[in-house]
Amino acid sequence: ALPASVRLVEVGPRDGLQNEPEPISTEIKLELIERLADAGHTHIEAASFVSPKWVPQMADHSQVMRALMHEGKGRPDINYSALTPNLKGLEEALASGVQEVAVFGAASESFSQKNINCSIAESLERFAPVVERARAEGVRVRGYVSCVLGCPYEGEISPAMVAQVTRALDDMGCYEVSLGDTIGTGTPLKAKRMLEAVAREVPMERLAAHFHDTYGQALANLMAVLEEGVAVVDSSVAGLGGCPYAKGAAGNVATEDVVYLLKGLGIQCSVDLERIAAVGDWMTRTINRPNRSKAGVALSSR
């Protein structure tokens, strides 16, 4: 059955911007984050404490996070989270005052190597102390599994592998694991079968859907997993984004489109459609990018 309400996780400031070739100023990032909060978001992934050599666009992670947590640019009722691939990233994140971090693994060996430079097993060994240290500081940890519906290097990924990695992150103490169709090759039946396999290992309440829209399937895939009971959805305003280690991957499913879908289904969510459409319009104009949200384009004056 469909959930009565869905919690959205806005990943635009992180997943949406991490692959942008032109530098985007910290001020613009902070303004985006503020506008996203104004539109009703309660959880905004704001930064990524990864190597600036690997992902230059996220190099101002500490400035962004400090501004939100210590310099009055954030709000106490909003969860601003950040990616932390290892202890070095976590220590910097803690120093900037974060309350929630995320570790990110994959269900594909080759993607794990390309993305975080280690095997799946090594990544899990690396995450364990990150989760432990974060939780000792009272910081919540989310988990990601990439390539749950396909890998840019290996093609098909077995649902059993996705379930195994998800289970490992859950056992480690992640409060929720987000299932990433990193390259957007999934289709609804595949998404449903993958989720069924994962939900046999980890309760549905602790799973989230993180779908990219490369092949235009993200909304259809979301519908399939909502019907299975998933109630947390990651999305990116204006469909911005793409992963630097997954060539050709488009942005996440657009927040505006998800809000429009949820509204039509009578599912509650905290984000206001008109307001989020205006944010997408503003941001795509500001960074001179096409607006990849169909609902956003329909609702804006362009």
Ligand code: HMG
């Ligand atoms: P590495 O090179 O294997 O790390 O990188 P290392 O421990 O061998 O260290 C090498 C150098 O990096 C050292 O510096 C470290 O200090 C430095 P040097 O001595 O050479 O000057 N270093 C760091 N610097 C800053 N922050 C750090 C850090 N760690 C080490 N945290 C690492 C390993 C994970 C850091 C690297 O591979 C990396 O940064 N990868 C980036 C991956 C990434 O950001 N990918 C995109 C996000 S994931 C995604 O988009 C998918 C998702 O959306 C879900 C989905 O769609 O499926 C989440």
Ligand code: MG
């Ligand atoms: Mg992603």
